[in-house]
Amino acid sequence: MTVLYVDDESIPRIIFDKIFGSKYNTLMAESGPDALEKLAALEDDLTVVITDMRMPGMDGVDFLAEAHKKYNNLACFILTSMxxxxxxxxxExxxxxxxxxxxxxxxxxxxxxxxxxxxxxx
Structure with a gap:
């Protein structure tokens, strides 16, 4: 199982990895397109995806919509400040x-x- 964390800001990615990196196989992505590339390389039974909502180019919901078209082994969550x-x-x-x-x-x-x-x- 992999936890993919997607955020365009580096500090939240670093913090997430420090908190959860020793408990789970964590993978970081800085954008929706980057995350889609990383998902393509995974062969896990389950991938937990936690993505920021507001990101340049492709927001969290648009990224998850694309991911769900290609992968059915995802548990997806949105992280937002709004x-x-x-x-x-x-x-939802x-x-x-x-x-x-x-x-x-x-x-x-x-x-x-x-x-x-x-x-x-x-």
Whole structure:
């Protein structure tokens, strides 16, 4: 199982890896297109994807929509600093994402969601 964390800012990626890198196989991506390339190289039974919503070029929901077209072994989560907008709400309704995390990241909340996703495939 791999946890793919997608954020265009380097500091959140570094923090995420420091928190979760010893517990899970973590992989970092700095954009939606970068994350799609990294997903293509994975052969895991399950990939947990946590992506920032606001990123240049391709936002988190658009990235996850593309990822879901190609891969069916994803448990997807959005991380946002803004109030939930209609696009995020629609992604939840369409079962594109399982949960929305608010910034700043709550490590115990994220870990609980990862563990829940793992328990569904174990």
């Amino acid at each position: 109030d939930q907008d209609e696009k995020i709400h629609q992604a 309704t369409d079962n594109l994402i399982e949960k929305v995390f608010n910034k700043p990241l709550n490590a115990s909340e994220v870990e609980a969601a990862i563990e829940e996703a793992l328990s569904r495939v174990a």
